[in-house]
Amino acid sequence: MFKSASRRLMSSQATLALGRAPKAPSQPPKLAEKTPYPLPTSSRGVERRRLDDMHHGIARYLKQLTFAPIENPSRILELGSGTGAWSVEAARTFPSAEVIAADMSPLPETLNTLPNLTFKQMNFLEPFPFRPETFDVVHMRFVLMHLPQPDNYIHRLASLLRPGGWLLLEDVNHTLLDANRPIGPGVQALYRGYREHMHNQGVDPGVGARLKNMLETSKKFSEVNEIVIPCYMNPNSTEDLALQELGQILKYSIDGVYVGIMDKVGPTGGITPEILRGWRKEVNDPERDLRIDMHLTWSRKM
Template sequence: MAGWMNSPTTIQKASPSRAPLPKAAPQAPYPLPTSSRGVERRRLDDMHHGIARYLKRLTHASIDRPSRILELGSGTGAWSVEAATTFPSAQVIAADMSPLPETLSKPSNLSHTRMNFLDPFPFTPGSFDVVHMRFVMIHLPKPETYIARLASLLRPGGWLLLEDVNHTLLDANRPVGPGVQALYHGYNKHMHKQGVDPNVGAKLKTMLEASKKFSEVNERVVPCYMNPNSTTDPDLQDLGEILKYSIDGVYTGIMDKVGLSGGITPQILRAWRKEVEDPERDLRIDMHLTWSRKA
C-alpha cells in the first residue's frame, strides 16, 4: 500500500423545517467521514481483507448452521458479504448509520438496515444466532452497559463476536517517543470528550465475563506490528502494515473533520509517522478478538 492515507472532509447542510421535530437520540460519536465511499471506504475494506487473510476464517467461534446473522456497524459491508457467502442459507443483516455502497455486490441473503445504535434495537429479542461488531465498541459511550443489550439479541447458545483494538502504541524495547506521546495525548483527550474509551479492546473480555450473560468467553490477542522486522510471520507483517496505514487514516480523518479540537495537528502527525517508520523501534498495537456463547 503506497503513501499515507488522507481522508476528505464531509460537509452537511441543514434543511429548513416548518415544524419542530421530536428530539432524536444522540448518535454514536463516529469521528470520521462517511464510510460508504471514498478514502474511508478503501481504508475499511483494506482493513477487513487484511484481517481476513490473517485469520483465514470468518471467526474462531464454532458456528453451526446459523439461520440469522447480524452485523452492527457494517461500514462498507465487507464482513457481512463474507458471512453471507460463508453461510448461504442464513439471513444476514448489515446494520449501520450509513448506507451500504451502491456498487457493493450483495449476495441475495444479505439485507441492510440503517439505524442509530443508541436507539432501541429494531429487532426481536433472541432472534439471532450470531451478532458481530468490529471496531464499534470504541465509539460507544459506556460500552460495558451495551453488553447486555447485545446479549438480548441472541438465542441461547448464540455467539457474540466483539473485536476491537487497545488504542495504545507500545514499544517492546523502550518508551515511545515524543511524537507518539503527543498524538495520543490529543487523541485520548478528544475521545474522552466524546465519552468513549479508546482502550476498550483490552477490556472486552472482562466486560463480557462481568455481564454473566455467557456460558463461555474466549479471547485472542493479535499483535499488529508497525515494523515488519518485529516478526517473521508474513501474515502478521501484512496485517501490521495494513493496520498502520488504517490507524493513520483514523488520525488524519479526525484532524480533517474536527480540526484543532481533535488535538491532532499536521506537525504532530508528521512526528508520529517518523517514529512509526523508525526501523529501530518495535512498535505494535494489540487487536482483541472475542467470541462468547450466550448462556
C-alpha cells in the same frame, strides 16, 4: 501460519460475491451527528478505501469468518457493517441464513452481495429495531470503542441473541507499545490529543483490552474466548510474513483514522499536521518495536 496456541489472530473479512447491493434510503439528517464516531461516515472515497484495505488484509491473514463453532445459523447481524465485506462473507458462508448489515451509512451502491443479505440503517445509541433473542450470531468489529458505556452495551447485545447464540466482538487497545523503549514524544503528543478527544466523546479507545473482562462480568455467557493479535508497525519485529503484512495494513489504517479525525473535527480533535508528522516519523523508525494489540472474542450466550 501459527507459531503457538497463543498466537495472536483476528477474525476475517472477505471477497465479494455475485449480485448487487440492496438499495438503502438516504441517510437521515444528523444521524451521524448523534453518534460519537470521529471519522467521516461516507461509504465512498478515502474512508471506504481504508476500510476495504483493512477488511481484506485481515481476511488474508485469518482465512476464516470466526473461531466460534457456529452451526446452521438462521439469522446473523453485523452492527457497524462499514463497506459490507464481513456481512457479504457471512452470507456466503451461511447461504441459508438471513444476514443483516446495520450501520449509520448505507452500503456502497457498487457492492456485490447475495440475496440473503439485507441492510438496516440505524443509530446504535437508540433502541434496537429488532425483537429480543432473534439472532444466532451478532458481530461487531472496531465499533465498541466508539460507543459510550461499553459495559452496558454488552447487555444490549446479549439481549439480541437466542440462548446458545454467539457474540463476536473485536476491538483494539488503542495504545502503542514499544518493546525496546518508552514511546517517543511524537506518539505521546498525538495520543494526548486523540485520547482527550475520545474521552470528551465519552468513549474508551482502549476498550479492546477490557473486552474479556466485560463479557465475563456481564454473567450473560456460558463461555468467553479471547485471542490477542500483536500488530507490529515495524516488519522487522516479527519473522512471520503474515503478521508483517497485517501490521503494515493496520499501521496505514490507523494513520488514516488520525487523518480522518483531523479533517472532520479540526483542532478540537487534538491532531494537527505537525503532530501527525511526529507520529509518522516515530512509527516508521526501523529502530523501534512498536505494536498495537487487537482483541478478538467469541462468547456463547447462556
